[in-house]
Amino acid sequence: MAHQPSTIFRLTEVALSLDEGEALLPHKVAEYVQCRVADVQQWRIVRSSIDARRKGCVLRMYTVEFSLAEAQSLSQQAQQDRRLNVVTPQLAVAEVSLVTSAKTVVVVGMGPAGLFSALWLAKAGQRVILVERGQPVEQRVADVESFWQGGPLNENSNVQFGEGGAGTFSDGKLTTRVKNPLTVPILQTFVDFGAPEEILIQAKPHIGTNRLRHVLRNFRKQLQQLGVELRFDSCVTDIQRRDNSVESVTINDDEMIRCDVVILAIGHSARDTYALLEKKQFRLQAKPFALGVRVEHPTELINKIQYGIANHPRLPTAEYSLAYNDKETGRGIYSFCMCPGGHVVQSSSEAEGVVVNGMSNYKRDGEYSNSALVVAVRPEDFGDSSPLAGVRFQQHWEHQAFIAGGRSYQVPAQNMMDFLGKGTGGDINSSCRSGVSAAQLSETLPDFVVQGLQSALPLFERKMRGFVSREATLTGIESRTSAPVRIVRDSSGQAIDWLGVYPVGEGAGYAGKR
Numbered sequence: 001m002a003h004q005p006s007t008i009f010r011l012t013e014v015a016l017s018l019d020e021g022e023a024l025l026p027h028k029v030a031e032y033v034q035c036r037v038a039d040v041q042q043w044r045i046v047r048s049s050i051d052a053r054r055k056g057c058v059l060r061m062y063t064v065e066f067s068l069a070e071a072q073s074l075s076q077q078a079q080q081d082r083r084l085n086v087v088t089p090q091l092a093v094a095e096v097s098l099v100t101s102a103k104t105v106v107v108v109g110m111g112p113a114g115l116f117s118a119l120w121l122a123k124a125g126q127r128v129i130l131v132e133r134g135q136p137v138e139q140r141v142a143d144v145e146s147f148w149q150g151g152p153l154n155e156n157s158n159v160q161f162g163e164g165g166a167g168t169f170s171d172g173k174l175t176t177r178v179k180n181p182l183t184v185p186i187l188q189t190f191v192d193f194g195a196p197e198e199i200l201i202q203a204k205p206h207i208g209t210n211r212l213r214h215v216l217r218n219f220r221k222q223l224q225q226l227g228v229e230l231r232f233d234s235c236v237t238d239i240q241r242r243d244n245s246v247e248s249v250t251i252n253d254d255e256m257i258r259c260d261v262v263i264l265a266i267g268h269s270a271r272d273t274y275a276l277l278e279k280k281q282f283r284l285q286a287k288p289f290a291l292g293v294r295v296e297h298p299t300e301l302i303n304k305i306q307y308g309i310a311n312h313p314r315l316p317t318a319e320y321s322l323a324y325n326d327k328e329t330g331r332g333i334y335s336f337c338m339c340p341g342g343h344v345v346q347s348s349s350e351a352e353g354v355v356v357n358g359m360s361n362y363k364r365d366g367e368y369s370n371s372a373l374v375v376a377v378r379p380e381d382f383g384d385s386s387p388l389a390g391v392r393f394q395q396h397w398e399h400q401a402f403i404a405g406g407r408s409y410q411v412p413a414q415n416m417m418d419f420l421g422k423g424t425g426g427d428i429n430s431s432c433r434s435g436v437s438a439a440q441l442s443e444t445l446p447d448f449v450v451q452g453l454q455s456a457l458p459l460f461e462r463k464m465r466g467f468v469s470r471e472a473t474l475t476g477i478e479s480r481t482s483a484p485v486r487i488v489r490d491s492s493g494q495a496i497d498w499l500g501v502y503p504v505g506e507g508a509g510y511a512g513k514r
Contacts, residue, residue: 006042006067007075008087009033014062015051017345018314025064033084037468042067049203050316055308058315096123096412103260106131106237106249108273111165113505114265116186121263122226129257130228133235133270134162136354143193144169148434153348153409156235159357159478160269160349163232169347171339171360172207174199193218196362204319226406228513236273239280239501246500261500266507268483269349273507283488283496284387287509290336290481291397291449292374293441293474294356295416296430296503297467299341305466316366317341320371320464324456329448333374333456336481338371340364344475346411346434353398353406354412356432356475368431372478374450390484397444401477402437412439416472423470430473444476445470483509 013348014028026040033040039415046322047063057242065087076485102125107118110132118130132158134140140162143154155161159169167173172195174187184200190207191197193215199205207215207363224229231251238250239262248258266273278284299317317340324333330391344362351357358370382389389420404412430436461468486509488496495501 001023008067009041009070009071009074009078010046010063010065010085010087012047012063012083012085014064016062018058018312020078024064026060026066029066031065033068033077035070035074036069040066041069045201047203048201050323052306052318054399055306058307058312060120060311060314067491068116080261096120098125102127103257104129105189105261105263106257107257107263107265107507108219108249109165109265109267109270110134110163110508111265111267111505112167113507114165114263115223115403116189117263117265117504118223118228119219119226123224128226128228129224129231129259130223131165131174131231131234131236131251132161133233134158135232136220137163137168137213138166140168141213145154147409148346150434153351155349155351156233158349159345159347159355160257160267161164163220164212166268166269166347166357166480168212168216169209169345169359170337170357171342172209172368173337174205174207174213174384190215193222201258203355206360206362206364208364208425209359210361234288236277241274241498244497244499250324259500264487264495264503264508265500265505268506270421270507271350271388271395274388274391274485274512278387282498283499285486285488285509286375286379286382286387286390287484287486288378288481289390289484290332290334290372290374291394291445292333292372292478293445293476294344294358294370294454294478295335295373295424296344296370296473296475297469298429298471299367299369301466301471302340305464317369322373322456322460322461322463322467326452326455329452331452333373334453335374336372336374336478338369340369341366342368342370342431344370344411344432344469345434346409347480348398348409350398352402352407354409354477355398356411356478357480366431368429370431372481373453373474374478374481375449377446377449381448385387385508387485394479394484397446397477398479401444404441404444404476405437408437410435411435411475412426412437412441412444412477413473413475414441415470416457416468416474417470419474419488420457420468428473428474432475436473436475439476441474441476482511483507485509 030037043066053058135157142159303318322335339358339360341364347355347357383508417423
């Protein structure tokens with residue numbers, strides 16, 4: 001007789017105090033379903049998170065899957081219990097199928113969208129040429145470190161451009177609001193290439209900047225083994241079509257590569273590529289984004305605000321998420337890309353412009369925690385109706401930040417209380433390794449952004465007592481929150497009137513959309 005597979009159950013909201021270890025989870029399950037601990041079999045953690053709603057009584061929350069020797073009565077209970085469910089076998093994500101007739105595909109950009117496009121296309125048997133204007137991660141790190149120490153800005157190898165995309169110098173966050181069965185194999189791919197296995201169960205998984213670089217090297221090796229042709233220091237300077245179908249791309253104004261398909265995974269900062277697409281009559285639209293500053297607090301202060309305690313070995317460094325909608329202006333003001341225990345990083349990619357971002361290593365054990373605080377920007381704020389008006393808007397304010405920082409690529413910074421007009425000469429404490437320069441941030445931001453931040457900060461203080469503090473430092477400007485341009489696609493995902501060209505990822509301007 002064939003062996004019948006065990007029924008797998010899933011129990012949510014299994015709580016552990018900070019004093020309890022994960023070995024107690026099967027005991028918690030047994031207590032809930034009223035069985036012997038020995039009967040809880042094949043148990044595993046599938047989700048973990050933190051419940052810090054009661055300060056001083058923080059709980060670690062788990063979702064656990066398990067089986068029981070006698071499961072019939074529990075199956076009946078699961079029909080009426082919101083916390084208990086029978087796990088329905090998931091349809092397997094379709095395996096990559098080999099093509100019968102390979103095409104030549106040029107993938108532009110080595111950020112996440114470009115890397116995964118190249119990986120799956122190569123597994124399907126396509127001939128893939130992956131081009132990146134920047135450098136491999138080893139050289140890129142050296143270029144960025146040199147810039148942060150006062151060296152020249154390399155406009156093609158920096159925090160925005162190079163292997164891994166802008167995320168290489170960020171937190172390695174892997175969160176998304178879009179539910180898709182492909183999420184699991186994407187996370188597993190990262191683990192296969194060296195990311196920590198915890199990302200498979202964390203509610204808010206992250207790899208960390210330091211570990212992400214190792215992952216990228218392994219990703220590169222796999223692509224090479226699959227036959228992908230990797231081309232660094234290769235900027236697309238032209239794209240040609242015949243009868244509305246893509247025919248070739250030109251690299252560095254010199255080399256033409258004939259191709260059948262182009263995957264445009266250019267990221268949000270390839271402004272010269274946007275200009276090229278406009279010149280080649282791609283259909284582009286200006287789109288909203290957000291603009292603001294980075295705020296830094298001592299890590300232990302944020303931990304105390306969120307947890308009620310400064311630190312604990314079983315607690316991750318505290319995160320937060322804040323949002324406010326100004327009813328008078330209709331603008332959203334919110335925190336974005338929060339980096340616990342991290343660093344503010346100078347992220348310029350163009351001459352005479354200053355941009356900031358945040359990054360954290362895997363342990364998130366830095367002295368300061370930082371987050372963007374940004375205000376919604378609309379196309380009508382740009383000053384004209386052209387598709388690239390948002391790009392010029394960003395460039396203007398990035399140049400103002402460059403001036404405010406002393407024209408040396410130092411980051412302009414201001415004590416939070418000073419920014420709010422509640423004091424002068426407050427301390428400026430920042431983790432930014434390229435250095436900061438005391439400035440009036442109101443000179444680096446549009447008036448509506450300044451007013452939005454000044455109105456929202458007291459409300460954020462109500463949600464997080466201690467957030468508005470003389471210990472907090474603001475740095476500016478945070479301007480690359482998302483692409484200011486959308487490359488319009490049809491229902492098949494191709495660019496309008498450009499058959500064979502597929503804009504993907506953040507640079508396509510569809511982030512957060514299905």
